[in-house]
Amino acid sequence: MKKVLVFLTVTIGLASFSFTVLNNQQPKPWAVPDNFKKMKNAVSSDAASVKEGKTLWDTHCKSCHGNKGLGDGSKAAQLKTEPGDFSKPFVQTQADGEIFYKITEGRDDMPNFKKKLPEAEDRWNLVNFIRTLKK
Numbered sequence: 001m002k003k004v005l006v007f008l009t010v011t012i013g014l015a016s017f018s019f020t021v022l023n024n025q026q027p028k029p030w031a032v033p034d035n036f037k038k039m040k041n042a043v044s045s046d047a048a049s050v051k052e053g054k055t056l057w058d059t060h061c062k063s064c065h066g067n068k069g070l071g072d073g074s075k076a077a078q079l080k081t082e083p084g085d086f087s088k089p090f091v092q093t094q095a096d097g098e099i100f101y102k103i104t105e106g107r108d109d110m111p112n113f114k115k116k117l118p119e120a121e122d123r124w125n126l127v128n129f130i131r132t133l134k135k
């Protein structure tokens with residue numbers, strides 16, 4: 001009887017653990033309003049914009065998202081939601097306006113940057129920088 005209980009405890013424990021792990025790899029859907037999806041990037045992606053974006057990234061984003069956006073910043077381990085790997089299609093296939101919206105509004109552990117970066121231009125520079133993280 002005891003053996004059965006131990007077996008059950010271990011099995012249920014393992015099952016819920018792997019559920020959590022697998023679940024974390026699948027980012028939960030993040031709906032973006034249509035007007036943002038269709039929004040045109042207001043800043044052309046030239047060297048100056050990417051450089052500006054990189055400076056902003058290092059100040060405001062790197063601590064969670066990591067130097068190259070792999071999701072491995074120094075604060076990443078403390079986050080409840082995974083920031084994800086920005087070199088991957090899950091970010092790179094999104095429209096500029098979708099990325100812009102998520103930076104602007106934030107969600108859960110992802111802060112919103114409406115107040116910290118009130119200039120839309122700064123957030124577009126970040127979008128242009130994020131494009132360079134594609135592998």
Ligand code: HEC
Pocket residue numbers: 027028030056057060061062063064065075079081082083084090091099102103107108109110111113126
């Ligand atoms: C405190 C940690 C933290 C900081 C600082 C932070 N992020 Fe995030 N970010 C996250 C987390 C966690 C998520 C995943 C949120 C979710 O899916 O609910 C995320 C998600 C995102 C996404 C959406 C990815 C997707 O799922 O489509 C973008 C884009 C993004 N961050 C850009 C930035 C930019 C740009 C900055 C800096 C201006 C920044 N983040 C700063 C933690 C952070």
